[in-house]
Amino acid sequence: MSVAKILSNRIELSNVSQSFLSNDKKITLFSDVNLSIQQGHSYAITGPSGSGKSSLLTLMSGLCEPTTGNCQYQDANGTIPLPQIRDKIGFIFQQFHLLPELNALNNVALPLKLRGHKGALDKARYWLEKVGLEDRMQHKPSQLSGGEQQRVAIARALVFNPEFIFADEPTGNLDPGSAAEISQLLLSSCSENGAGLVIVTHSERLATQAEFSLSLPVKPFEWHSSEVEKSHGKENQNKENHNKGSQQGERHYA
Numbered sequence: 001m002s003v004a005k006i007l008s009n010r011i012e013l014s015n016v017s018q019s020f021l022s023n024d025k026k027i028t029l030f031s032d033v034n035l036s037i038q039q040g041h042s043y044a045i046t047g048p049s050g051s052g053k054s055s056l057l058t059l060m061s062g063l064c065e066p067t068t069g070n071c072q073y074q075d076a077n078g079t080i081p082l083p084q085i086r087d088k089i090g091f092i093f094q095q096f097h098l099l100p101e102l103n104a105l106n107n108v109a110l111p112l113k114l115r116g117h118k119g120a121l122d123k124a125r126y127w128l129e130k131v132g133l134e135d136r137m138q139h140k141p142s143q144l145s146g147g148e149q150q151r152v153a154i155a156r157a158l159v160f161n162p163e164f165i166f167a168d169e170p171t172g173n174l175d176p177g178s179a180a181e182i183s184q185l186l187l188s189s190c191s192e193n194g195a196g197l198v199i200v201t202h203s204e205r206l207a208t209q210a211e212f213s214l215s216l217p218v219k220p221f222e223w224h225s226s227e228v229e230k231s232h233g234k235e236n237q238n239k240e241n242h243n244k245g246s247q248q249g250e251r252h253y254a
């Protein structure tokens with residue numbers, strides 16, 4: 001498969017809305033959201049607590065279905081619903097969600113073993129070395145620091161070469177030094193692997209390290225190029241590829 005073909009793969013949210021019923025009241029978190037996420041690019045979502053960052057991430061990653069609209073995966077062969085491509089998607093949770101009874105090596109090897117890959121342990125070793133944990137492979141999660149556990153979670157998300165990685169506040173539990181290291185590691189690993197990365201963060205610094213960012217609940221929901229922000233509004237040649245048509249995000253109670 002050629003690089004050009006791989007990098008044309010994308011996730012498309014079309015006319016998406018998300019509503020919840022809460023105490024018999026319908027809460028519409030957002031509606032008419034149109035966004036694209038392209039493989040090989042990095043995106044950050046920021047915003048205050050409760051603004052809908054995690055909800056948007058679970059829609060983009062296919063972990064949740066929207067109330068209305070479509071979340072689809074598009075490649076050279078056509079378009080399919082997101083839940084059908086779970087094996088192409090890695091998700092990194094704020095609380096790591098490592099399996100406590102497995103050591104670091106087996107936590108990282110698990111996604112490969114579940115997919116029936118041969119050489120799972122060798123690939124897991126490669127990724128643990130890559131995230132700087134060559135001396136911690138036999139440690140269980142309880143024997144690792146928060147930063148080390150997050151590195152294991154990153155290695156586990158990347159080990160099966162996913163096309164897209166979604167990370168929900170991956171540095172939220174870490175001290176500033178570890179947070180900077182982890183975010184750099186995540187951005188560089190995704191870029192080396194050609195994976196698309198969407199990261200939810202409270203860190204403005206991390207958000208500007210991603211190529212594109214979106215700040216909830218500002219409407220319309222639209223990716224803004226970090227380069228453009230850095231160069232004070234220079235025209236963004238790529239913007240067309242990352243935003244779809246007209247968009248509206250809104251939050252209202254009915």
Ligand SMILES: Nc1ncnc2c1ncn2[C@@H]1O[C@H](COP(=O)(O)OP(=O)(O)O)[C@@H](O)[C@H]1O
Pocket residue numbers: 020021022029047048049050051052053054055056
């Ligand atoms: N399943 C649900 N049912 C009802 N309300 C929900 C549900 N999921 C999220 N919400 C509400 O939607 C809002 C946004 O939540 P969330 O996406 O977790 O925000 P953030 O990640 O930005 O803190 C919150 O007010 C939350 O209570």
Ligand SMILES: [Mg+2]
Pocket residue numbers: 053054055168
């Ligand atoms: Mg959240």
